Amino acid sequence: MARRIGSRYTAHQILGRGSAGTVWLGEGPDGPVAIKLLREDLSSDQELVGRFVQERTALLGLEHPHVVSVRDLVVDGNDLALVMDLVRGTDLRTRLDRDRRLAPEAAVAIAADVADGLAAAHAAGVVHRDVKPENVLLDMQGPLGPGGSHRALLTDFGVAKLIDTPRRTRATKIIGTPDYLAPEIVEGLPPRASVDIYALATVLYELLAGFTPFGGGHPGAVLRRHVTETVVPLPGIPDELWQLLVQCLAKAPASRLRASELGARLRELLPMLEGMPPLDVDEPETEPAEEAADDTPQSAPPPAAGKPVRRRGAVPLVPGARPADSNRDTHTSMRVPAPDELAGGARGTARAPRAAGSPRPGSARNRAVTRRRRLALAVAAVVLAAAGVGTWLAAADDDTAPPQDSGNSAPATP
Numbered sequence: 431m432a433r434r435i436g437s438r439y440t441a442h443q444i445l446g447r448g449s450a451g452t453v454w455l456g457e458g459p460d461g462p463v464a465i466k467l468l469r470e471d472l473s474s475d476q477e478l479v480g481r482f483v484q485e486r487t488a489l490l491g492l493e494h495p496h497v498v499s500v501r502d503l504v505v506d507g508n509d510l511a512l513v514m515d516l517v518r519g520t521d522l523r524t525r526l527d528r529d530r531r532l533a534p535e536a537a538v539a540i541a542a543d544v545a546d547g548l549a550a551a552h553a554a555g556v557v558h559r560d561v562k563p564e565n566v567l568l569d570m571q572g573p574l575g576p577g578g579s580h581r582a583l584l585t586d587f588g589v590a591k592l593i594d595t596p597r598r599t600r601a602t603k604i605i606g607t608p609d610y611l612a613p614e615i616v617e618g619l620p621p622r623a624s625v626d627i628y629a630l631a632t633v634l635y636e637l638l639a640g641f642t643p644f645g646g647g648h649p650g651a652v653l654r655r656h657v658t659e660t661v662v663p664l665p666g667i668p669d670e671l672w673q674l675l676v677q678c679l680a681k682a683p684a685s686r687l688r689a690s691e692l693g694a695r696l697r698e699l700l701p702m703l704e705g706m707p708p709l710d711v712d713e714p715e716t717e718p719a720e721e722a723a724d725d726t727p728q729s730a731p732p733p734a735a736g737k738p739v740r741r742r743g744a745v746p747l748v749p750g751a752r753p754a755d756s757n758r759d760t761h762t763s764m765r766v767p768a769p770d771e772l773a774g775g776a777r778g779t780a781r782a783p784r785a786a787g788s789p790r791p792g793s794a795r796n797r798a799v800t801r802r803r804r805l806a807l808a809v810a811a812v813v814l815a816a817a818g819v820g821t822w823l824a825a826a827d828d829d830t831a832p833p834q835d836s837g838n839s840a841p842a843t844p
């Protein structure tokens with residue numbers, strides 16, 4: 431059923447729902463548009479409405495081929511709406527759900543588009559703060575790009591910032607999507623442009639691998655990994671691409687590339703990646719939920735003991751929000767962990783991509799492989815002990831957990 435939004439727009443049909451509201455296919459004076467109608471509890475918040483109006487210029491000013499432009503802001507009675515360019519296509523999460531992994535050329539082309547969009551935003555002083563596949567739209571009506579990829583456009587600019595008002599989120603709270611949160615945010619520092627680079631590198635890793643570098647298990651474990659763990663190389667990834675990922679996933683924000691440079695470097699890699707098939711990587715084991723300590727996010731239902739939890743996110747962007755027809759819980763709202771919580775605990779760590787076909791940790795097959803290796807090691811121990819180097823074996827005993835560097839340094843190349 432059609433619905434009037436302000437005096438100039440009509441919303442015809444729901445395109446989808448997110449945690450902040452519903453996106454409608456609509457019509458305006460200049461043709462079709464997408465209208466994001468914010469949830470009623472948000473639109474009735476006077477402080478939030480004030481911020482929308484204040485940020486109007488920044489939100490409306492962004493024009494770029496890889497950014498979904500906001501055309502208008504409507505404040506009308508109980509309605510608070512963002513009127514955007516309509517993108518005829520799908521979002522990158524839907525594409526990933528369908529294909530699981532993309533060929534490196536297509537993945538890099540999409541990431542380069544997003545980097546270019548970010549470069550324009552950062553030049554205008556706007557930090558996105560919520561770069562993730564859900565916020566990348568693929569234009570399926572335009573011409574195809576490298577590797578058959580569709581043009582990618584970044585959407586939802588400024589929305590995270592607007593909703594993240596001091597009253598809603600005290601300084602000790604983290605707002606965002608755990609898998610894509612830069613370590614400095616986890617540590618409570620204010621988000622700068624480099625958080626978008628970290629999030630984009632996480633998205634690129636996910637496009638290549640089919641999972642995020644630090645995701646899996648309870649959101650608290652995910653946040654800790656961002657701060658303490660080093661990204662583990664993906665089997666078969668070209669070295670130049672890996673180095674770029676590592677640089678942009680650096681713990682130190684200053685070590686990451688700027689968006690414009692990242693876009694240019696990614697495009698330089700495209701010819702080299704032409705025709706390369708998707709990487710042959712299996713998803714690492716998801717940790718059981720009971721690893722969650724006392725940092726259960728607000729409003730998240732307690733997971734059943736021992737039951738694996740879903741890989742992404744926990745609770746909506748705004749406490750109390752529940753996407754009505756979406757099964758994607760993509761945001762978290764948690765307190766900033768204390769330093770000892772971030773540093774401590776091996777639980778939920780030691781995730782590593784496995785080459786396809788290699789056994790999962792803890793599986794029967796893995797235990798059989800482990801037994802065989804232990805036997806081989808025992809035999810080797812006898813030989814080595816005879817040679818007087820038996821101590822070497824003690825260090826080599828744990829063959830199931832890959833080495834994890836908890837520092838900030840870049841890992842070795844694959």
Ligand SMILES: Nc1ncnc2c1ncn2[C@@H]1O[C@H](COP(=O)(O)OP(=O)(O)OP(=O)(O)O)[C@@H](O)[C@H]1O
Pocket residue numbers: 445446447448449450451452453464466498514515516517518519520521564565567585586747760
């Ligand atoms: N400008 C647009 N043109 C076409 N479809 C859009 C547009 N913006 C959003 N959509 C679609 O509307 C749906 C909901 O988008 P929305 O931005 O509200 O949520 P989200 O980003 O998926 O989740 P969240 O807001 O919780 O991060 C998505 O499936 C997206 O594909």
